[in-house]
Amino acid sequence: MEYFLAKIFGSTRIGFSIIGSDSAGNPVYVEDIRGSVERDIACHYLAILAYFDTLGAPSDQQFERRVSQWYDLTVPFKKQLFEMKKDEYLKYKSRDWENQQRLQGDLNR
Helix, strand or coil, X not given: CHHHHHHHCCCCCCCCCEEEECCCCCEEECCHHHHHHHHHHHHHHHHHHHHHHCCCCCHHHXXXXXXXXXXXXXXXXXXXXXXXXXXXXXXXHHHHHHHHHHXXXXXXX
């Protein structure tokens, strides 16, 4: 069961807690479910920071600034949070935002 849960919840993800060091003296980070949970918490925390950092922006620019700010906040944590280059990420998030807006518009009709 633990193996199954690890596969579902990000067994390839590493967290932030250092649990030892390898033979070269490099830190070894927690993995499996705990690593995934630590990573998710960090992602949400950075999203909250980006949200508050962009509240003063004009409302029509807040989304773009928030996703860009979030990405920039993840840069120091490449080992844990890096998944794609910034331009790819911004395109992905823009498409996702447009789809959400379209679906919400459909629901409101």
